[in-house]
Amino acid sequence: METILELEIPASPEYIAIARLVVSSIASSRRNLPDDRIDDLKLAVSEACTNAIEAYGPTVDEDGSDGRVRILVQDDDEKLEVDVADNGPGFDPDDLPTHPPVTDPERLNFERGLGIPLIRTLVDDVQFVSTPGGTSVRMTVYGEPLELHPPEEFGPDETLTEG
């Protein structure tokens, strides 16, 4: 795996837009993925960053100055991986509250908790590693790398001739 981006943002909501934009831009420049898959990754990264910031809860100042969210993007020939990590108190991803079915009027009492189901649907694979020292979410998208061809005028066969 080749590391293509390491990004650290303060644990504050105003920085999430930058993080998702940078990650999705890099993914579209590196991978042969259709636009809707890039949109899916962008949303998944945003949800993971939101969860990471909320994991700090009231332990950080409102401007996020005491907490950091770390984003690592790596890829190889078959996949691109995005890790989003925080140092919050952690949670159990298998012990999330379940919502009533959408046809149940009680469903309207649940405004939160949609982020992790969304992440699970939007990317090909997701792993949560949560410990008391922090949580890491690894999201994987499979797909070919984008072949990068050097511009023709700088091609390897180019020879300089006089006259």
Next chain:
Amino acid sequence: MDLGLAVDDSHPPYTVLAVKGEVDVYTAPRLREKLVELVSQGKHQIIVDLEGVDFLDSTGLGVLVGGLKRLRSHDGDLGLVCTQQRILKVFEITGLTKVFAIHDSVEAAAAR
């Protein structure tokens, strides 16, 4: 990052709230405040126009669910206008297409 929130009362009895920009955990509180404000002004039939929205996350969905709940408690309703596939997809994945009436245009939403 600015969130555009434009109120249009030209489709009575409906109030149209046109949202423009990216709705996420940073901007969603402004959408929530605007919906609360409209309800407190007695506007209980609201159409939220999402055609100008470039990005919508689960926080934005949560605010819309909260708005619908608030309006239903006043015998009102909250309808949506959305034709963008990438935004509709978020409603489909979460099953919320069954909770909200989603229309192709403001005119269609106001013709109910």
